[in-house]
Amino acid sequence: MSTLTGTGALTRLAVRRDRIMLxxxxxxxxxxxxxxxxxxxxxxxxxxxxxxxxxxxxxxxxFLSLYGPLYGDSLGSVSAWRVSAVLSVxxxxxxxxxxxxxxxxxxxxxRLELTGSEPxxxxxxxxxxxxxxxxxxxxxxxxxxxxxxxxxxxxGGSFLLGAGIACCGLAFTGVAAVTAxxxxxxxxxxxxxxxxxxxxxxxxxVGDASSASGPRLLSWLSPVGWAVLDRAFGGGRWWVLALGxxxxxxxxxxxxxxxxxxxxxxxxxxxxxxxxxxxASLSSPLGxxxxxxxxxxxxxxxxxxxxxxxxxxxxxxxxxxxxxxxTRKAVSDYGSGQGGLSEIYLAAILxxxxxxxxAYAVSAVLRLRSEESGGLAEPxxxxxxxxxxxxxxxxxxxxxxxxxxxxxxxxxxxxxxGALFGPLVWxxxxxxxxxxxxxxxxxxxxxxxxxxxxxxxxTLFGLFALILFLGPxxxxxxxxxxxxxxxxxxxxxxxxxxxxxxxxxxxxALALTGAGxxxxxxxDIG
Amino acid sequence: MTAAIEIVGLxxxxxxxxxxxxxxxxxxxxxxxxxxxxxxxxxxxTIRILLGLLRADGGSARMLGGDPWSQATELHRRLAYVPGDxxxxxxxxxxxxxxxLGRLRGGLDEGRRASLIQRFExxxxxxxxxxxxxxxxKVALIAALASDVELLLLDEPTAGLDPLMxxxxxxxxxxxxxxxxTVLLSSHILSEVEALCDRVxxxxxxxxxxxxxxxxxxxxxxTSISAELDGPPxxxxxxxxxxxxDVEGDRVRxxxxxxxxxxxxxxxxxxxVRSLTSQPPTLEELFLRQYTSSDNEHAGVSS
Numbered sequence: 001m002s003t004l005t006g007t008g009a010l011t012r013l014a015v016r017r018d019r020i021m022l023x024x025x026x027x028x029x030x031x032x033x034x035x036x037x038x039x040x041x042x043x044x045x046x047x048x049x050x051x052x053x054x055x056x057x058x059x060x061x062x063f064l065s066l067y068g069p070l071y072g073d074s075l076g077s078v079s080a081w082r083v084s085a086v087l088s089v090x091x092x093x094x095x096x097x098x099x100x101x102x103x104x105x106x107x108x109x110x111r112l113e114l115t116g117s118e119p120x121x122x123x124x125x126x127x128x129x130x131x132x133x134x135x136x137x138x139x140x141x142x143x144x145x146x147x148x149x150x151x152x153x154x155x156g157g158s159f160l161l162g163a164g165i166a167c168c169g170l171a172f173t174g175v176a177a178v179t180a181x182x183x184x185x186x187x188x189x190x191x192x193x194x195x196x197x198x199x200x201x202x203x204x205x206v207g208d209a210s211s212a213s214g215p216r217l218l219s220w221l222s223p224v225g226w227a228v229l230d231r232a233f234g235g236g237r238w239w240v241l242a243l244g245x246x247x248x249x250x251x252x253x254x255x256x257x258x259x260x261x262x263x264x265x266x267x268x269x270x271x272x273x274x275x276x277x278x279x280a281s282l283s284s285p286l287g288x289x290x291x292x293x294x295x296x297x298x299x300x301x302x303x304x305x306x307x308x309x310x311x312x313x314x315x316x317x318x319x320x321x322x323x324x325x326x327t328r329k330a331v332s333d334y335g336s337g338q339g340g341l342s343e344i345y346l347a348a349i350l351x352x353x354x355x356x357x358x359a360y361a362v363s364a365v366l367r368l369r370s371e372e373s374g375g376l377a378e379p380x381x382x383x384x385x386x387x388x389x390x391x392x393x394x395x396x397x398x399x400x401x402x403x404x405x406x407x408x409x410x411x412x413x414x415x416x417x418g419a420l421f422g423p424l425v426w427x428x429x430x431x432x433x434x435x436x437x438x439x440x441x442x443x444x445x446x447x448x449x450x451x452x453x454x455x456x457x458x459t460l461f462g463l464f465a466l467i468l469f470l471g472p473x474x475x476x477x478x479x480x481x482x483x484x485x486x487x488x489x490x491x492x493x494x495x496x497x498x499x500x501x502x503x504x505x506x507x508x509a510l511a512l513t514g515a516g517x518x519x520x521x522x523x524d525i526g
Numbered sequence: 527m528t529a530a531i532e533i534v535g536l537x538x539x540x541x542x543x544x545x546x547x548x549x550x551x552x553x554x555x556x557x558x559x560x561x562x563x564x565x566x567x568x569x570x571x572t573i574r575i576l577l578g579l580l581r582a583d584g585g586s587a588r589m590l591g592g593d594p595w596s597q598a599t600e601l602h603r604r605l606a607y608v609p610g611d612x613x614x615x616x617x618x619x620x621x622x623x624x625x626x627l628g629r630l631r632g633g634l635d636e637g638r639r640a641s642l643i644q645r646f647e648x649x650x651x652x653x654x655x656x657x658x659x660x661x662x663x664k665v666a667l668i669a670a671l672a673s674d675v676e677l678l679l680l681d682e683p684t685a686g687l688d689p690l691m692x693x694x695x696x697x698x699x700x701x702x703x704x705x706x707x708t709v710l711l712s713s714h715i716l717s718e719v720e721a722l723c724d725r726v727x728x729x730x731x732x733x734x735x736x737x738x739x740x741x742x743x744x745x746x747x748x749t750s751i752s753a754e755l756d757g758p759p760x761x762x763x764x765x766x767x768x769x770x771x772d773v774e775g776d777r778v779r780x781x782x783x784x785x786x787x788x789x790x791x792x793x794x795x796x797x798x799v800r801s802l803t804s805q806p807p808t809l810e811e812l813f814l815r816q817y818t819s820s821d822n823e824h825a826g827v828s829s
């Protein structure tokens with residue numbers, strides 16, 4: 001029996017288990033590239049305006065570190081520049097999740113033991129995870145190419161763009177194949193792989209932003225860098241794709257060798273013993289919720305601060321980019337339309353930051369649901385801890401975390417921009433009410449329709465995100481805009497703040513939270 | 527004696543699936559009560575209603591003199607619970623979970639915590655993600671047994687324990703009984719229930735089929751008898767309460783209803799008894815018979 005026996009059956013099972021998730025991710029990729037191409041086409045109607053944008057953006061160091069160098073001034077070049085690094089990171093994250101899900105996570109939960117007793121080879125699980133991720137990446141690449149083609153971009157560049165992003169995903173498929181062998185816990189294996197992704201992005205960011213005499217070569221050490229360096233629509237260097245494929249192959253083989261050398265359910269990294277006693281802080285529902293949520297919260301807070309610094313510094317040179325009246329108008333459609341050019345730009349980009357903060361709020365609240373369905377709420381609720389105390393501890397952390405993230409995003413933007421300190425901190429804080437409405441919606445769904453709360457919360461989030469992205473196109477049908485809480489966020493800096501919408505957003509958030517908690521008191525747990 | 531748990535006509539449905547269909551259960555204070563039933567009979571649902579995690583659709587449930595739904599938190603301070611399938615936070619160590627659950631319940635007995643960890647041979651510094659099912663169960667058991675409570679609700683607590691640890695568990699429950707604590711022990715391991723429990727309630731498909739002391743229940747069952755006689759017996763097949771009669775010359779094997787033993791033995795004695803073996807009914811037979819006879823009943827009703 002080969003060590004790969006059973007891979008086919010396991011792969012079919014895996015694809016079946018993942019089919020909805022795969023479809024959702026594919027949609028995200030397709031929507032992202034379509035929105036980018038259509039957006040640029042709408043913003044820069046003439047080749048001259050596109051060229052002036054490219055000339056400005058190609059020399060802004062913040063843009064360089066965020067998106068990489070810009071090769072050419074065609075619609076294709078600019079679109080590829082905007083999506084390559086971002087979608088490579090998203091595709092890599094996706095690959096990491098898929099691989100770990102079918103290898104270490106299944107091993108940890110014991111599901112693999114069940115299939116492992118069937119005639120299934122030692123390497124079948126790893127091969128399944130890698131195969132599913134590889135197929136998914138190829139499909140993603142193909143979908144990106146087809147969407148770009150359909151929007152009228154040249155064929156060669158379209159396929160190179162899709163292939164470059166797919167190759168970065170493949171490289172991180174390999175990374176996850178290795179980290180899945182290193183640690184006995186899926187969470188740690190995922191963390192290690194994401195850590196590698198962060199390093200890869202940072203290498204590319206530093207390399208791309210540095211001057212000709214600086215460490216430009218760093219970008220060549222990063223799979224995320226390769227996705228930009230393949231110059232889709234800007235000459236096209238197809239051989240760069242080989243780097244990602246070779247790295248992926250080497251890493252998958254390494255993962256296979258490591259898998260052959262370790263025991264089932266064990267990692268190669270040693271499991272360190274932990275404390276035999278709980279610290280004094282771990283003695284209340286709030287202490288428990290904080291212990292469970294603080295790690296994730298710190299990561300989001302750090303992300304908000306860094307993101308703020310980046311967008312703040314990218315706004316410094318924005319005046320030159322927004323020279324043309326049509327550009328200015330297009331940007332102001334997203335923002336306040338008031339104040340100076342930089343303020344308009346900052347208001348627009350902070351509006352999108354509000355979406356990220358809301359994503360944190362929703363995921364923090366939904367921890368309640370994963371605790372419940374994972375059987376971890378039951379032992380706590382069987383003690384003197386009531387349902388309200390248990391749930392409100394998590395909701396409190398989600399709400400406070402939302403406020404802290406808003407503050408840090410504003411603070412980071414202010415420091416990065418180096419001016420408008422007070423207004424920008426306020427602008428950050430003003431993002432909180434809309435995000436809190438999403439927080440309240442998640443609580444309400446958790447309390448009233450628990451089995452639908454995860455899908456429901458993210459669907460609403462996606463809907464509101466779509467409304468925000470498509471906002472300027474929807475001017476005619478205003479009622480749809482009004483549905484989204486983000487529409488009612490104050491447009492800061494530069495805009496005027498009226499108290500009523502802010503107060504209403506806060507009241508709606510409170511009412512939703514109250515309804516959710518009331519529902520939780522009445523319903524069955526489990 | 528007052529009742530620690532008093533359940534009358536309890537009903538619960540999940541959508542169209544009926545989990546409890548008029549269940550009765552009475553547990554007296556200070557007794558160890560066995561709660562028996564096959565998988566899916568409704569044991570866990572009953573316990574989760576007692577914990578106020580689920581809301582009953584009908585019937586009444588009282589626990590420690592209070593209402594399990596509306597007074598859940600007050601009652602929970604006076605009880606400890608071990609779920610059948612113990613989930614723990616993967617990043618916490620066993621020691622941390624024991625402390626956490628103990629503190630949330632209102633405090634642990636430090637001495638007992640230490641001695642229980644030793645007796646169950648648990649490594650409290652291991653992360654929960656590295657524990658086996660049995661070790662996770664030990665964590666929940668230690669947390670429950672080390673707290674100072676009146677009532678223990680144990681839902682198949684030994685499902686993952688090895689025989690050695692099962693013996694430790696039994697001696698712990700013996701000690702709890704001596705301390706005067708009430709224990710509701712849901713199980714389908716009959717030897718465990720026979721060894722530990724004062725009284726037993728057997729449920730099936732959400733209904734109570736039998737309840738009483740082991741002695742009471744045995745009364746309802748048959749003793750298997752095999753005897754060697756001086757000569758062939760007369761008229762044994764005419765006697766009431768005799769089953770599976772097998773007579774070969776002067777050897778007799780059969781099963782006799784426990785309350786019909788006297789006339790049967792008289793008939794044997796009349797033939798002259800050379801040797802006699804009798805086996806008391808085990809709970810296992812009782813258990814199996816309850817189910818098969820209930821099946822017959824069902825068949826009778828439907829036909």
